[in-house]
Amino acid sequence: MPDGARRNPDWEWDELVLACDLVMRNGGHWLPAENPQVIELSELLQRMTLHPREVRRADFRNPNGVGRKTADIATALPGYAGRPTNGGRRDKEVIAKFLAEPDVMHSVADSIRKSVAEGEPTDLPREVGYDNESEMEGRYLLRWHAYRERSPVLRRKKINSVLAQHGSLACETCGFDFGQTYGERGRGFIECHHVDSLRAGGEGPRTIRDLALLCSNCHRMIHTKLPWPSPAQLRDIIHAQDESQRS
Ligand SMILES: [Zn+2]
Ligand SMILES: [Zn+2]
Structure with a gap:
C-alpha cells in the first residue's frame, strides 16, 4: 500500500x-x-x-x-x-x-x-494475553515484565523452594490454592510475578526472592493499572475491602 x-x-x-x-x-x-x-x-x-x-x-x-x-x-x-x-x-x-x-x-x-x-530480546512476547490488552496502561512494560517473569529456571527454583517449605503452592496474596480447588487438574499450577520490575527498570529477576507466586486473579489485578502495587499492597487492598464489606 x-x-x-x-x-x-x-x-x-x-x-x-x-x-x-x-x-x-x-x-x-x-x-x-x-x-x-x-x-x-x-x-x-x-x-x-x-x-x-x-x-x-x-x-x-x-x-x-x-x-x-x-x-x-x-x-x-x-x-x-x-x-x-x-x-x-x-x-x-x-x-x-x-x-x-x-x-x-x-x-x-x-x-x-x-x-x-x-x-x-527476540523472544519478547508480542502480546501478553490479556483480553483488553491494547487498551491497558503500560503495555510495553507489561511485555517486558512478562518476558522476565517467564524465566523458566528461576521459576522452577522458586516453586521448588516454596514446595519444600510449605508442601503446597498458595497465592502469596490471597492464599488461593489451585490444587485444593481444582484437585489433580490444578496441582502445581501458579503464576510467577517479578516483584521489583517497575523500580528495577532494565534488570531482570536475579534471585527467587524477586519472584512472588500469585493466583491468576491477583496477578492480573496487579497489572490492570499503573503503578503496579506490590503483593503486600494488594493484600492490604483485599483486607480493606473485606473490612468495608463487613461494616
Ligand atoms: Zn490470589
Ligand atoms: Zn507480574
Missing part, C-alpha cells in the same frame, strides 16, 4: 507517557522537531516494537511528528491560554495521570526508557 493511503498507528499509552514526560520536564512547553531531546525520543519510539513494521509509514514517529505530539500535549494542559491542537482521548488520560501523580509517572517513563535502551 502506498504511504499516502493510510495513517500512522495511533500513539500508544507508553509512547504518550514518554512524550508527556518530555513536555513536563520542559516546564509544560512543547518542543520543536530540531530539539535534540525530540530527535532522541523519535529514535527511541522507532526502536520500540509496539507497532509492527508493516503498519508504519516512512515518517513513523519522525522528529516532526514527535514535535507535533509535544504541542498536542502542551496545549491540552490546564493553564494554556490558546486553542488546544487536536490531541486524542488517550492524550488527556495520560496528562491527567501526570498531573495527579508526577513522581510515579516520571518513574514509569524511566522504566520504559530503560527497557528500550536494553535492546529487545
Whole structure:
C-alpha cells in the first residue's frame, strides 16, 4: 500500500507517557522537531516494537511528528491560554495521570526508557494475553515484565523452594490454592510475578526472592493499572475491602 493511503498507528499509552514526560520536564512547553531531546525520543519510539513494521509509514514517529505530539500535549494542559491542537482521548488520560501523580509517572517513563535502551530480546512476547490488552496502561512494560517473569529456571527454583517449605503452592496474596480447588487438574499450577520490575527498570529477576507466586486473579489485578502495587499492597487492598464489606 502506498504511504499516502493510510495513517500512522495511533500513539500508544507508553509512547504518550514518554512524550508527556518530555513536555513536563520542559516546564509544560512543547518542543520543536530540531530539539535534540525530540530527535532522541523519535529514535527511541522507532526502536520500540509496539507497532509492527508493516503498519508504519516512512515518517513513523519522525522528529516532526514527535514535535507535533509535544504541542498536542502542551496545549491540552490546564493553564494554556490558546486553542488546544487536536490531541486524542488517550492524550488527556495520560496528562491527567501526570498531573495527579508526577513522581510515579516520571518513574514509569524511566522504566520504559530503560527497557528500550536494553535492546529487545527476540523472544519478547508480542502480546501478553490479556483480553483488553491494547487498551491497558503500560503495555510495553507489561511485555517486558512478562518476558522476565517467564524465566523458566528461576521459576522452577522458586516453586521448588516454596514446595519444600510449605508442601503446597498458595497465592502469596490471597492464599488461593489451585490444587485444593481444582484437585489433580490444578496441582502445581501458579503464576510467577517479578516483584521489583517497575523500580528495577532494565534488570531482570536475579534471585527467587524477586519472584512472588500469585493466583491468576491477583496477578492480573496487579497489572490492570499503573503503578503496579506490590503483593503486600494488594493484600492490604483485599483486607480493606473485606473490612468495608463487613461494616
Ligand atoms: Zn490470589
Ligand atoms: Zn507480574
